[in-house]
Structures are given as C-alpha cells and as structure tokens.
Amino acid sequence: MAEINHGREFTGTMTLASDTRTTTDTIGPGSTMREVLEAFPGAQRALFHRYHIGGCSSCAFQPDETLEELCRRNNQLAVREVLEHLRASHGQDAKILIAPRELADLLRQDATVKLVDVRSREEFEAVHIDGALLLSQATMQEIMGHWPRTRLFVVIDHEGKQGLDAAAFFRGHGFEGVRCLRGGIDAWSREVDPQVRRYRLG
Numbered sequence: 001m002a003e004i005n006h007g008r009e010f011t012g013t014m015t016l017a018s019d020t021r022t023t024t025d026t027i028g029p030g031s032t033m034r035e036v037l038e039a040f041p042g043a044q045r046a047l048f049h050r051y052h053i054g055g056c057s058s059c060a061f062q063p064d065e066t067l068e069e070l071c072r073r074n075n076q077l078a079v080r081e082v083l084e085h086l087r088a089s090h091g092q093d094a095k096i097l098i099a100p101r102e103l104a105d106l107l108r109q110d111a112t113v114k115l116v117d118v119r120s121r122e123e124f125e126a127v128h129i130d131g132a133l134l135l136s137q138a139t140m141q142e143i144m145g146h147w148p149r150t151r152l153f154v155v156i157d158h159e160g161k162q163g164l165d166a167a168a169f170f171r172g173h174g175f176e177g178v179r180c181l182r183g184g185i186d187a188w189s190r191e192v193d194p195q196v197r198r199y200r201l202g
Contacts, residue, residue: 024090029068029079033061036086041161045168046089051077096167097182100191103154107131114153116143118166119185123158127197129188132156135166144173152177158201160184 024039036043047053053074054060061070071077098106106113115132116139117124124134133139147153155170157163160183167180181188189196 024087027083030066032063033065033067033070034063036067040086040090042089042093042164043086045165046086050085093164096164096180098154098179099182100188103181104192115156116153117156118162119158127185127199129156129185129196149174150177152179155180157184159186
C-alpha cells in the first residue's frame with residue numbers, strides 16, 4: 001500500500017489557493033470521503049490497514065460517497081467504530097507532524113536538518129522551500145542507502161496529505177527521525193514565508 005511517487009509528472013494546472021478546510025470535529029457518518037480525507041489526511045492508509053478498503057479498484061471509494069455508504073457496502077461496518085479508528089490513527093499521525101513555525105525555528109537552530117519534497121518536479125520547480133531536496137529516484141537511493149536511521153528529516157508535500165504517507169513509509173523502513181510538515185508547503189507559505197507562492201492543483 002505504502003508507495004512513494006518519485007518526482008511524479010504533474011499534468012494539471014496550478015492556480016491560486018483558497019482557504020476552505022474541513023475539520024475533524026465536523027466529520028460524521030454523512031460526511032463525504034472527500035471531507036474525510038481533508039480532515040484526516042492519513043484516512044486512506046488507515047482504512048486500508050485495518051479494513052482493506054481503498055487499496056485496489058474493487059474496494060476503492062468515490063470522493064462524493066459518504067462514510068456511511070462506504071461502510072454499508074463493505075460488510076456493513078459499524079460507522080462509529082470506523083470513525084473512531086480514523087480519529088485514533090489521526091492522533092498517531094499527529095505525533096509525526098511538525099508545525100511550520102516549529103520547523104522554521106528548528107532550521108535556524110540546526111542547518112543540517114534535511115527537507116525532502118515529495119511533490120511533482122513541476123510543482124517543485126515552480127515553488128519550493130530553500131534547501132529542500134526533490135524526492136527523485138537518486139534521492140531515494142541516497143536516503144535508503146546512506147542516511148542514518150536516526151537522522152532527523154522532514155517530508156514536505158503540497159498540503160500535508162501525501163507527506164504523511166511518505167513519512168509512514170520511511171518509518172516503516174526504520175527511519176525514527178522522520179517528520180512531516182503539517183499542512184505542507186501551503187501552510188509554510190501562510191504561516192512562515194509568504195514569499196513562497198501558494199497554488200491549487202486543478
């Protein structure tokens with residue numbers, strides 16, 4: 001399930017971002033899977049690990065499908081139980097996250113901290129945090145073959161969604177020090193450096 005897309009091709013368009021966010025408090029049985037994934041970025045990973053939902057085309061879900069509908073067609077799963085599992089998994093993910101301002105302070109204190117950007121090459125070339133490394137095949141080989149498993153490094157994506165999966169992948173391979181930038185480069189732009197342009201994929 002856990003895979004990392006190395007410098008994947010970006011084929012959409014990039015436009016200015018807007019702030020319309022779903023929170024964990026608003027999620028319930030009638031929430032769409034789009035809203036669930038917005039509130040719980042690691043939801044797809046959590047659903048697959050416990051219930052084997054979302055790992056292939058036969059058990060995939062649609063963005064407009066509600067959590068209740070998803071549970072009903074997957075052996076009548078108890079919606080409340082699934083929701084509690086998502087909340088618990090989200091709590092575990094939160095331990096991996098690092099806030100933008102916390103990362104900014106960390107970088108000022110320790111210039112050796114590495115930033116690993118898992119967005120597409122086009123996104124990276126359009127805008128990135130100074131010093132970040134694009135996760136290419138070569139970068140992956142360098143990390144897996146030569147970086148100490150205890151080394152602190154921070155995964156960066158667009159909005160903090162794919163980055164959690166990437167961090168979980170590295171943790172699964174013994175990298176104890178990996179963190180993920182909460183809210184991705186979008187949050188970095190809003191909270192730390194407005195010179196880093198915000199964008200929306202479309």
